[in-house]
Amino acid sequence: MNDVLDQFFHSLGHLFDEAETCLTPYLPGQEFVALLAFAFYVLLIVSGGLVAVLARNLVRATLGLIVTFFGVAGMYLLLASPFLALMQLLIYVGAVCVLIFFAIMLTKNTSDGDEAKFPKISNLILAFLAALGPLVVAGPLIYQGTKAITTRKPVDSGANLGEGLLSIDLLPFELISIVLLVAMAGAVFLAYRPGSKEGSAAL
Amino acid sequence: MFLSLAIVAQIIVAVLLIIALMVGNAVVMVYMERKVAGFIQRRPGPYEVGPYGTLQAICDSMKLLAKQLYRPGNVDLILYYLAPILAFFPVLLLYLPIPFGPYLTALPVGDGVILILAFAGLGVLSNLLAGWSSNNKYSLLGAARAVSQTVAYEIPMILALLAVVFLSGSTDLKVVTDQQGPWPWQWNIVLQPLAFFIYLVSLVGETNRAPFDLPEAESELAAGFHTEYSGMGFALFFLSEYANMLLVSFVAAVFFLGGYKGPIADGFWWIFIKAYALMFFMVWIRWTFPRVRFDQLLNINWKWLLPLGLFNLWLTAAVIKVAF
Numbered sequence: 001m002n003d004v005l006d007q008f009f010h011s012l013g014h015l016f017d018e019a020e021t022c023l024t025p026y027l028p029g030q031e032f033v034a035l036l037a038f039a040f041y042v043l044l045i046v047s048g049g050l051v052a053v054l055a056r057n058l059v060r061a062t063l064g065l066i067v068t069f070f071g072v073a074g075m076y077l078l079l080a081s082p083f084l085a086l087m088q089l090l091i092y093v094g095a096v097c098v099l100i101f102f103a104i105m106l107t108k109n110t111s112d113g114d115e116a117k118f119p120k121i122s123n124l125i126l127a128f129l130a131a132l133g134p135l136v137v138a139g140p141l142i143y144q145g146t147k148a149i150t151t152r153k154p155v156d157s158g159a160n161l162g163e164g165l166l167s168i169d170l171l172p173f174e175l176i177s178i179v180l181l182v183a184m185a186g187a188v189f190l191a192y193r194p195g196s197k198e199g200s201a202a203l
Numbered sequence: 204m205f206l207s208l209a210i211v212a213q214i215i216v217a218v219l220l221i222i223a224l225m226v227g228n229a230v231v232m233v234y235m236e237r238k239v240a241g242f243i244q245r246r247p248g249p250y251e252v253g254p255y256g257t258l259q260a261i262c263d264s265m266k267l268l269a270k271q272l273y274r275p276g277n278v279d280l281i282l283y284y285l286a287p288i289l290a291f292f293p294v295l296l297l298y299l300p301i302p303f304g305p306y307l308t309a310l311p312v313g314d315g316v317i318l319i320l321a322f323a324g325l326g327v328l329s330n331l332l333a334g335w336s337s338n339n340k341y342s343l344l345g346a347a348r349a350v351s352q353t354v355a356y357e358i359p360m361i362l363a364l365l366a367v368v369f370l371s372g373s374t375d376l377k378v379v380t381d382q383q384g385p386w387p388w389q390w391n392i393v394l395q396p397l398a399f400f401i402y403l404v405s406l407v408g409e410t411n412r413a414p415f416d417l418p419e420a421e422s423e424l425a426a427g428f429h430t431e432y433s434g435m436g437f438a439l440f441f442l443s444e445y446a447n448m449l450l451v452s453f454v455a456a457v458f459f460l461g462g463y464k465g466p467i468a469d470g471f472w473w474i475f476i477k478a479y480a481l482m483f484f485m486v487w488i489r490w491t492f493p494r495v496r497f498d499q500l501l502n503i504n505w506k507w508l509l510p511l512g513l514f515n516l517w518l519t520a521a522v523i524k525v526a527f
Contacts, residue, residue, distance in 0.1 A: 098328065101331050
């Protein structure tokens with residue numbers, strides 16, 4: 001364990017040394033194109049998100065979600081991480097969304113379900129507050145810590161990423177797995193009905 | 204502003220060539236499929252139109268183009284028309300990273316194989332949307348089958364490709380090709396026979412071809428997810444099916460059969476010969492094997508291909524670790 005931590009701190013120091021050298025010079029016009037692309041991806045994310053929230057039909061809502069995922073993948077491209085962008089598409093569009101579709105098809109899909117009605121005002125307020133939560137937590141960090149983000153070497157290949165996940169980014173990597181575990185436990189908790197004869201009758 | 208104009212021009216030319224390839228491939232494949240089916244079933248196949256029936260596919264496509272677009276009532280309008288488009292266009296992207304020759308790549312991408320796998324997921328999505336938006340139980344059943352099948356067969360496919368990626372240490376299709384020699388015994392198929400077998404089985408499952416064509420099993424589901432499509436809607440599904448077949452054949456050629464390399468002279472002719480040999484193989488098994496049952500289909504995948512793929516991956520990693 002000590003070795004890992006040693007390596008962790010060592011490479012952390014190393015990263016800041018390399019930060020100056022790894023900035024690639026950019027060509028004239030590139031900034032404008034990047035801005036244009038950024039605007040386009042923001043448009044994709046926002047419009048997809050609106051469709052996902054406002055659609056009165058679950059399949060269309062999921063389609064909106066897919067558009068949002070494409071926008072996020074584009075953002076990864078702008079952050080010089082093509083590998084991550086492709087992984088975003090492979091996992092979120094290719095697997096997660098397809099599984100959501102599958103769940104929709106397995107469930108009874110009536111036109112007068114919960115999603116077809118306009119939600120209660122109290123629910124809307126709660127949802128808004130929940131959406132504000134990450135902004136409150138991450139906002140100051142983003143505002144203050146932008147320089148710290150740019151000093152990182154861009155993750156430009158799978159090998160690079162794998163190396164990072166097993167050395168300097170080991171801690172965040174493990175934290176994410178805990179988040180996933182919590183999500184899974186939550187899903188089981190939501191679907192489990194104690195005392196019902198059919199077991200997982202939530203479907 | 205001028206920095207990427209050359210790249211943009213290159214991509215536009217490449218996309219046009221790829222569309223030509225897709226359409227030409229569909230014409231050739233329709234003829235090949237019908238002719239091979241004919242010979243396997245001891246009948247001549249198409250022979251009336253043109254010499255040896257070669258113009259039959261052209262006539263078929265003319266008929267499809269001229270056909271009325273019939274739309275049943277109660278479909279989800281947007282999704283119904285979106286689905287065939289979504290089936291066709293992502294396939295264009297999938298051809299971009301494939302090295303057809305030493306210098307003939309539309310867009311050299313470092314993570315080429317991941318790009319292909321990422322955008323291949325949109326194909327399932329289109330089947331799903333088509334089946335769902337048609338508002339018809341046969342279509343919906345076909346779509347549900349398409350999803351569970353494609354999601355399942357993607358995993359052994361990725362595992363097989365991953366074994367080769369382990370060997371060559373890169374996800375770049377060009378690098379994978381470069382590490383193989385021109386002669387058959389220098390190809391990856393010799394080092395990874397099990398991976399090639401797994402890939403071969405799962406590519407049939409992934410492209411919804413017989414004997415794994417459950418999503419469009421006509422004897423039980425009318426025509427599966429595209430029951431309600433006519434004219435160009437159906438034609439786009441058809442085109443993308445053949446384009447997907449060609450794509451997985453190209454990927455197999457690159458990963459296991461040496462890509463554009465071959466005896467005497469390297470070039471795009473070798474990769475085309477290899478890919479079309481695989482296409483012929485797929486047509487061949489379509490007309491000689493009966494369709495499997497759906498539970499059998501999933502059992503083959505989850506109980507055989509997936510453990511085999513994991514074992515093969517572990518073996519590859521162990522051998523690389525010990526030997527190098």
